[in-house]
Amino acid sequence: MKKLVAMMLTAIMLLGVASAIAEDVTLNLWTIAVESDSSYQTFIDAIAAFEAAHPGVKINHEPTQNEQYKIKIKAAMSAGTDLPDVFFTWGMGFLGEFVNAGRVLCLDEYYDAYKDELPENMTANASYDYEGGKLYGVPYTMSEVVLFANMEILASVGYDHIPTTIEEMNECCDKLLEAGITPFGVSGKELWCLSEYLEPLMIKSVGTERLIKMYNGEESWNNPDVIAAVAAFQNMVNKNYFDPNAAALGNDEVKTNFIAGKYAFYQNGSWNCGDIDKSENPAKFQAGLFPVLNPDNASLYELIGGPNNTLAVTATTAHKEEAVTAAFELGRAMSDADYKKGANLPCWTPDPEAQVSDLVASVADIAAKAEGMVLFGDNFLSADQANTYLDYIGLAYAGDITPEEFAQGMDDALYNK
């Protein structure tokens, strides 16, 4: 009898263990892809495909709107409890703070399996030198600042191409103003939009290597090339090349105005391709680059941008293997899907037969020709530094500080030099 009872108890225990093994693993994924986000559907599709390929692994997708997400993920990381298994992050400064706090899983040992599809140069913004160059995130899309141009408007003032020199650009803008057309659309309300104009000027005045050193605090901002870039930026403001109502406009309004034909140019991230392609006549839009300011220091194809949208795995996840696999595989799927949709450029080697619009293809071509790339300043720098930096850009735009004061102020504010 005792034996029978013991056997029955053993059988029950084994059944319990077996059912536990068969139980689904649920991974919590936090992203910013809310329903209105251009990546929402691609995330949903990528998750469905992942779950189909990995029976027994479920993904609980919890999207939060961009600004609230920043607060939410920081609060969770700060508390160190109730963390997701996989989470969306921006590279460099944003992810770096979580890496410093020991909250993110190092992905070095897993990366080899994906190395052929995810080139090493694409992982730079998720790798940290102070951690020995270790990889802490799976970048999936990259973006770059491009100069979108309405070629119909340019044709109306006698241009069949985007101006290639500063002189030609100024001449073109003057003609546009004479014709009653605002040359550039920008949101003065959202400071990052102003940086989309100043940073390309900066990189094309100081060059890639020096700009990186400046962001890293290894070289002073107070140099003639930075001063020249800020002066050129303020010159554009003073000559009324920007929409005079810019200070009251948000970026979405500006983009809508540009698509509606109110401006000749709109300089912003390559992620706008999808929206421009949805316009009535996308063929009239072209993507190009702002001309070089100092040919001794920089070339046309030195760009602002880089791999940025990233998935990372928390160090405390209970399902390490599954979470890492999900981060890499979702990253690969998102890279491909966002590229085909024109929402962003891929970090992963794209499908060679992918059908993309002419605009996306031209932006991808610009990226392929890149001779240097520096991430957006507000992503490169830490949160505190980034906001000081944006404040200075706002002050320069408003004409409240001179280019010299900008350069000196950046040194003082960022590095207490």
Added chain:
Amino acid sequence: MHRPFSYKLNIFLFLLPALILFIGILIAPIVMSAYYSLTEWNGLGTPAFIGFKNYVELFTSKSINITRALKNAMLLALLSVCIQLPFSLLLALTLSRHVKGERWYLAIYFMPVLISSVVIGQLWIKIYNPEYGALNMFLRSIGLDSWTRIWLGDKNVAFGACLVPILWQYVGYHMLLMYAGIKGMPADLNEAAMLDGCTPAQVSWYITIPYIRPILRVSVIFAVTGSLKSFDMIYVLTNGGPNHATELPSTLMINLLFLRNRYGMGSTIAVMLIVLCFFFAMLINFMFKEEK
């Protein structure tokens, strides 16, 4: 013998839940904020104790520029007391005189208080829009094109433009407080004054206003401390911009806490706001006491 003790124990036991709530919800966060204000902390890891360095930086840093935010808050407080409250009082005095459609007017004036600040903010953003906004369109229609502005984007006029909806929104709130006070007055006071030959203005000045002084004191405290803590409308209208021209201490605090990850410095502003609110509440109480 045990009665007084058990009586006090009963009082203590009955007050205990409220005391726990009071300490947990009000006192503990203040103490925590005070502690964090003495630390350098980015919200991750362990806060590093730095003494009063945050307080020194708060009042000396050009980047933070707390003096601009405080000036704006003080201006808002001053205008609340000098414009909003007299206007509310005028409305309350007028409506309390059995005006036709009294309740209808009360409801209309109180309506902005009931509507979310976000909705009101969005409404005023549309009014201030430089292209299609009602304000610029009106100015253009009467030939005052030169008066048109980018109301929320021009640093010289943006704060003034923000003050209008902030002051407008709470006129109804103060009006209702004062109206309730006036309606609670014994009717014979006014009647006696009228029999003595007082005009309605004299009744208001010599009888009604002194009678509702406790309510006026509460209104002044609410207006001043509310101005110091004001956040939502500015956040929606300008988020402190352009170039921090409309920054208030609370918007600056949010900027430091959640955009710059400076939890220590954000807590320093929180402590400063608590101290200022207590100080002004006590000062106003003292001023009204002196007048008794």
